Amino acid sequence: MNHPLRHLQDLWSKAKQSGVLPHRNVICISTIDDQGFPHSRFVDLKEINQEGLIFCTDLKSNKAKEILNNPKVSLTIWWEHVAHQIRIQGFCSLIDPQLADSYWEKRVHDAQVVSYIFDQSQEIEHSKPCNKNFLMKKVNMIVII
Numbered sequence: 001m002n003h004p005l006r007h008l009q010d011l012w013s014k015a016k017q018s019g020v021l022p023h024r025n026v027i028c029i030s031t032i033d034d035q036g037f038p039h040s041r042f043v044d045l046k047e048i049n050q051e052g053l054i055f056c057t058d059l060k061s062n063k064a065k066e067i068l069n070n071p072k073v074s075l076t077i078w079w080e081h082v083a084h085q086i087r088i089q090g091f092c093s094l095i096d097p098q099l100a101d102s103y104w105e106k107r108v109h110d111a112q113v114v115s116y117i118f119d120q121s122q123e124i125e126h127s128k129p130c131n132k133n134f135l136m137k138k139v140n141m142i143v144i145i
């Protein structure tokens, strides 16, 4: 039998080729807070390599704080188009900063702008000022570039 990560790479490759779902990279990651409660949310799967599965997040986010406090995580994936549910438990660790930078550079411009403006996991009090702030920042960034 294939190594589980190799098998997962093959499945992911098939899942990306077939099917019509727009978000075929989305996976659910669950972390544990300091009270022992699980928290689950979706993230984008960036890559599967020999060491594991890679996703990116803000290190100031709740999930990052939870992982730094307790690296035990679980992943749940549903690839309908290849008829597989995948459930993984393991340990999460930081990737090399240069690799993290390369993923950042590949993000679409709007996503980079939003990451600059908003602190992930923090409440947004009023949507209008935020939208205005977003537009202002976007314009600034376009001018600078």
Ligand SMILES: Cc1cc2nc3c(=O)[nH]c(=O)nc-3n(C[C@H](O)[C@H](O)[C@H](O)COP(=O)(O)O)c2cc1C
Binding pocket: 023, 026, 039, 041, 042, 043, 044, 045, 055, 056, 057, 058, 061, 062, 063, 064, 120, 121
């Ligand atoms: C389709 C989809 C993809 C997402 N991808 C990411 C991602 O790659 N990284 C990330 O940090 N958050 C991603 N999010 C947002 C997270 O689900 C979550 O709301 C956010 O990271 C804050 O979570 P936290 O407060 O538990 O840290 C995605 C959300 C959706 C709906």
